[in-house]
Amino acid sequence: MTGLQTEGLVKRYGALLVTDHVSLDIRPGELHAVIGPNGAGKTTLINQLSGELQPNEGCIRFDGREVTALPVHRRARAGLLRSYQITSIFEEFSVLENAVLAGVAAKRHAWRFWTPLLADAKARQAAEEAVAAAGLTTQADVLAGELAYGQRRQLELAMTLAAQPKFLLLDEPMAGMSVQESAAVTALLRDLKRRYTILLVEHDMDAVFSLADRISVLVYGSVMFTGTPDEIREHPEVRAVYLGEEVV
Secondary structure, three states: OOOEEEEEEEEEEOOEEEEEEEEEEEOOOOEEEEEOOOOOOHHHHHHHHHOOOOOOEEEEEEOOEEOOOOOHHHHHHHOEEEEEOOOOOOOOOEHHHHHHHHHHHHHOOOOOOOOOOOOOHHHHHHHHHHHHHOOOHHHOOOEHHHOOHHHHHHHHHHHHHHOOOOEEEEEOOOOOOOHHHHHHHHHHHHHHEOOEEEEEEOOOHHHHHHHOOEEEEEEOOEEEEEEOHHHHHHOHHHHHHHHOOOOO
16 A cells, blocks of 8 residues: 655745645554544645646655646546545446546546446456445445435545545545535545555544544644644643544
8 A cells, every 4th residue: 555745844825824834744554534624725735636737846746656646537547536625427327437537537548538428347346346345335326416415425436546645635524424425435435445545634523533643733734733542632732622522
């Protein structure tokens, strides 16, 4: 499995410093969560890791090499993939067809237009495994447009897994979900732990503390503290600034 490191990552918009010399060491095989209040810079950070934004300063290393200047598609082909907020679902295609298409698009430079979507045995097998891992086997032949909201989020995860990633960037996977849907996705992520290295940005603290091996707290664009869930709960500054006494 593959780790990821950032060193002194800075993103400015004029005088506004959004990420302030962020240094992270995400170890191979761990689920590392990033939490923080609204406006802390979490989305800007994950945009830099995925390649959607270029930092003004600092570097990103993935799988032992620097990827700071690589575009999104080059990072995806290297195994660094982001799920959820950037994935496009094709509603007129089935769940399985969406997964096949996502896997092929992430790995190939060109698509053979006249080839039937499900005819590639290798891509289909990867997609079927991804759909199963995301808990959608019984919905494999259902049109994506007919899925409930929580199932659509599961499909987005399946589409990312079909590309056979080494590292998953998950940006608020529980956003907008019911309690039951959040519980289902939490269970899925627990099953995926150790199979992939995962960076999770999430507001659902119950999910974060039940899933994460380590947590980094981002405040005003900088990392206040990184530690285990127990260390985060016990840290007085984190409790005062973010968690609040009632959460601990």
